[in-house]
Amino acid sequence: xxxxxxxxxxxxxxxxxxxxxxxxxxxxxxxxxxxxxxxxxxxxxxxxxxxxxxxxxxxxxxxxxxxxxxxxxxxxxxxxxxxxxxxxxxxxxxxxxxxxxxxxxxxxxxxxxxxxxxxxxxxxxxxxxxx
Numbered sequence: 001x002x003x004x005x006x007x008x009x010x011x012x013x014x015x016x017x018x019x020x021x022x023x024x025x026x027x028x029x030x031x032x033x034x035x036x037x038x039x040x041x042x043x044x045x046x047x048x049x050x051x052x053x054x055x056x057x058x059x060x061x062x063x064x065x066x067x068x069x070x071x072x073x074x075x076x077x078x079x080x081x082x083x084x085x086x087x088x089x090x091x092x093x094x095x096x097x098x099x100x101x102x103x104x105x106x107x108x109x110x111x112x113x114x115x116x117x118x119x120x121x122x123x124x125x126x127x128x129x130x131x
Contacts, residue, residue: 004091009072011064018061018074020094028094032061033115036076037104038093039083052107055117 010019018035021027037044037053044053056078063075067084075081085093093100108115 003087005087006090009064011061013061016060018064020090022091026094028097030093030097032059032076033057034097034101034104035061035074035085035093036078036080038100039074039080040085040089041080041083043080043082052104052111052113054108054111054113054115057115057117 004022006020007023008019008021010021012019012029015029016032017029018032019027019029033056036056036059039045039053044051059080060077061074062077063081065073065075067073071084071086072090073081073084
């Protein structure tokens with residue numbers, strides 16, 4: 001598999017997204033929230049047991065740093081800055097954005113959590129379902 005290296009990265013602070021362009025006229029826009037909840041960091045990946053990241057609706061991208069010739073590190077305003085987004089992982093996020101977003105939303109629902117940090121989801125148990 002040939003590694004796709006971005007021809008351009010543009011941190012669009014006003015839109016709160018990272019614009020990623022490739023030489024073959026492919027271009028993508030990834031929201032800060034999407035990049036934060038799918039961070040490749042050990043904190044998010046849970047050392048092999050992924051942790052659902054809730055309450056990240058308003059997180060903002062505050063910086064992008066190049067890591068050698070193979071990756072970038074993103075800095076978020078919630079203090080998270082430990083994920084290294086390799087070119088391969090970044091392209092995977094770009095190419096599969098819709099699928100990953102849908103999976104993330106399903107995981108949130110299953111965990112009873114919300115994207116919005118101001119929302120607390122409370123599940124009520126139907127008493128008729130208890131023996």
